[in-house]
Amino acid sequence: MPTILIVDDETIFHKGIQLMIAEMNSDWVVISEASDGVEALEKIAERQPDLIITDIKMPRMDGIQLQYIVKERYPEVACVVMSGYNDFQYARESLRLGAKDYLMKPFDREELYKLLDTIKAEWTHVKDNIGSKMGTEDKQVQAQMRQHVLEGLLTGSVHNAETELLESVGISFPKAYITCLIAKLDRDSVTDERYNQMDPSLFSLYIRQFIQEFVDISMLGYVFILSETQVIVLLSHENDITIQEDIEQLTTRIRHEIHNLSNLTITFGMGSPAKDLESIAISFKEAEMALLYRLVIGGDRLLSATTLAELTSDKFDFHSYDWHALKQSVQEGDKRNAKLHTELLITKLCEEWKDPEMIQQQICQILLHFYELAVNLAIAKTWLKGTDVKQVLMDVCSYSSRKELIERCMQLIGDLTDCIVNRKKKFVASPVELVVNYVEEHFAESITLNMMAEIVYLSPTYLSSLFKSKRGQSFVDFLTEKRMEKAKNMLLYSDDKIQVISEATGFTNIRHFNRVFKLATRRTPSEFREGKRE
Incomplete structure (x- = not known):
């Protein structure tokens, strides 16, 4: 039999509705009640009702928010919304979310009975549909x-x-x-x-x-x-x-x-x-x-x-000499000058900007610029010692002493400079050249952009962008091109089976190899081999 959860922060209403339904002499059963949306979600997870009758105005989580979350988590659960507020905006939003109806308090007993009869007929139809459960499970797996x-x-x-x-x-x-x-x-x-x-x-x-x-x-x-x-x-x-x-x-x-x-x-x-x-x-x-x-x-x-x-166009001047001097010192790994220019720049900000909040905003802009640089160089975690950048900025903004503020920023910029120097020591060749050389030597192995990014100490997204700008093609296109060159040579100058060639060129799935090869040459591997040998 179909079940109902009643959600209302006023006891008199949910008790009254429960009594109405009990006197209806139908199969509907009220299995629980809740005082707001948060409690209702706990009850839904526990009792799995078929229908929710919910008020709109409630503490913590109202009826509209509850409907959004129920629609996301429990799309099979029906909703009826009730309210003493004659506001079309709420009615429109509830109906758009799939509410079966919108009842104005106080509503008529016959109005409620008629609505429940309609919903029950729909519920019975769904339950009688044998394939509906399997269809729901398939959709959940696909989701x-x-x-x-x-x-x-x-x-x-x-x-x-x-x-x-x-x-x-x-x-x-x-x-x-x-x-x-x-x-x-x-x-x-x-x-x-x-x-x-x-x-x-x-x-x-x-x-x-x-x-x-x-x-x-x-x-x-x-x-x-x-x-x-x-x-x-x-x-x-x-x-x-x-x-x-x-x-x-x-x-x-x-x-x-x-x-x-x-x-x-x-x-x-x-x-x-x-x-x-x-x-x-x-x-x-x-x-x-x-x-x-x-x-x-x-x-x-x-x-x-x-x-x-x-x-931000009218705020921090990213074209000033002080800024360029600081940025150049950091990028070159000159820790001494980086800290010196940090001190000079923040001192100048504090002297020229009289609003403390505006000073904090300028400093946050500077640090966010360097954070973006650190992300692109894949050293952000090392620089901030695992601390979230938002927490770092909030800590910086908590300083009310100019001396403490300058010392903290000098420490951050100095640490970043150290990270850049250490990173440079790990390799001197161009990261794109390193990737190209690695692919040419290891194309038969499993290679991913993330793997290459770790090898050259860059973030995957930055390496992808850098590779494309330097080579004029994406990393994946370059890798595919190298594998196709080797595959063509093996097809022409060996009698190896296509399965063997697929594995020797880095493809573990022969169907994927056939698809990529045809996309690149407009012929299948077999057609390519036969056509060139004729």
Whole structure:
């Protein structure tokens, strides 16, 4: 028989509804009740109801937020929303989320009975559908696989030649470009009491479902949760001059709607458009870097290279002599001068800028610039000794003494210079040359961009960008080219079986070898061998 969970912070209402249903003489059974959305989620996980009847206005988590999370976690659970607030905005949002109906308090007994009869008929139809359970399980498996592939795109482990992998899990980017956005909750928009009473991941579930609704309406893309606090958006679009404006408008609508409904604010970080699958990782890293500037200029906005340039153009002068002298000293590994120029630059900032908050913002900008350099050189963790950069910036901003502030920044810049010097000692050749030489010697082995990045002490995304700028082709294309050259020679000048040639050129899967070879030569390996020997 179908079961109901009643969610309302007023005891008189959920007790009254429970009595109404008991007097209905139907199969419906009220299995539990909850006073707000947080408690309701615990009860849903424990009791697995078929229907939730929930109030809108409740403490900790309201009915709208509860619906978003239930839709994400338990799409098979039906919802009915009730409220004493005659507000169309709530009704519209609830119905958009798939609510079966919207009941105004106090509602009529017959109105409730009629609604429950309708929902029961639908519930019975679903239960009688024998294949529905298997279909749900298949969809869950595919959703898990899709999540893994989407995460792989962010790390650069999914290559351009693996379009079949994307298609197998229902992922498609039909437009020419892909832009990565990262959405994060602005922690200061949530009271400590509200935040501590809820699992932080619930905020991300709410934000993810909300963004998905808007993306489905106006753009092509995928929205998924990467971590407890990060919601990722991958948008597929053409490279027209309006894309920055379109994304700005989309994120503004999302931010305003979330704030109006739940009094929360979020900030988006945006990377540059990616031309292929491998470049998505670069767009993701750029979005992460853009989000760090929330510490400098505040949240509740879209942060990107373009918006940052506009927002900070009247602040720190990155063209000044003092700045160039500091940057050059750091890059050259001159620790003594790097610390000296740090002291001079911060002293000048403190003398020229009278607003302490503005001084902190300028220093954060300087340190974020060097953090980006450290990330590109793959020494960020070593430089900050494993501490999160956000914590470092917050610590720097806590100093009220000029002397202490200068000493701390001198220490940070000095440590970075040491890391750069140590990195230079590990190799003197160009990192791209090292990668090229390694591939030419080891093309038959398993080689990945991440592996190469570790060898040359660079981040994968930076190495990918550097390799393409120096060689005019991506790392994966270069690796494939070398393997194809060897495969062609073996096909022409040996009688080895194609399976043997596949393994000797770094392909463990002969089907993948055949597919890549045909893509490169427009012929299968067998056709190539026979055609050249005729």
